[in-house]
Amino acid sequence: MASDSAGKQTEKNHTFAQSLRHAWAGVCQVLKQERNMRFHLVAAVLAVICGWWLHISTVEWLWLALAIFTVISAEFTNTVVEALVDLIVRHHFDLNAKHAKDVAAGAVLCAASFAVVVGLLIFVPHLLKLLN
Numbered sequence: 001m002a003s004d005s006a007g008k009q010t011e012k013n014h015t016f017a018q019s020l021r022h023a024w025a026g027v028c029q030v031l032k033q034e035r036n037m038r039f040h041l042v043a044a045v046l047a048v049i050c051g052w053w054l055h056i057s058t059v060e061w062l063w064l065a066l067a068i069f070t071v072i073s074a075e076f077t078n079t080v081v082e083a084l085v086d087l088i089v090r091h092h093f094d095l096n097a098k099h100a101k102d103v104a105a106g107a108v109l110c111a112a113s114f115a116v117v118v119g120l121l122i123f124v125p126h127l128l129k130l131l132n
């Protein structure tokens with residue numbers, strides 16, 4: 001175990017730049033490993049393009065930003081839960097592990113549902129106005 005950690009950082013970051021580098025590595029890791037996160041990101045970019053195209057108001061931009069960051073935060077939390085559960089139980093089936101992972105995935109589902117409702121409330125009236 002000790003030889004596995006030899007020469008590798010296991011203590012706190014010493015500088016802000018070091019913290020930033022590790023935080024950015026975390027963001028890249030989630031994007032690389034989590035298909036759902038890439039899907040959320042594409043949906044967020046499309047929503048921003050629609051917002052720009054339909055000239056939504058500042059308040060609508062704020063709701064859109066809240067919806068996007070709620071989903072992304074939930075997905076980050078879900079990834080942390082999955083990683084910790086896998087670290088603890090490895091690949092053994094465990095009912096508590098299942099419970100933790102399912103609840104974390106449920107949080108993402110709730111956040112995504114909130115985002116869909118916000119998106120519909122913002123974009124449907126704008127699109128109807130455009131069609132009329």
Ligand SMILES: Nc1ncnc2c1ncn2[C@@H]1O[C@H](COP(=O)(O)OP(=O)(O)OP(=O)(O)O)[C@@H](O)[C@H]1O
Pocket residue numbers: 034036078082089090091092093094095097098101102105
């Ligand atoms: N060790 C385990 N013990 C019991 N059930 C597990 C275990 N690992 C995974 N599961 C079950 O399999 C599901 C998928 O787990 P996995 O770790 O593959 O998540 P995922 O497919 O990456 O999920 P998401 O789609 O939310 O990113 C979990 O929600 C859980 O129901």
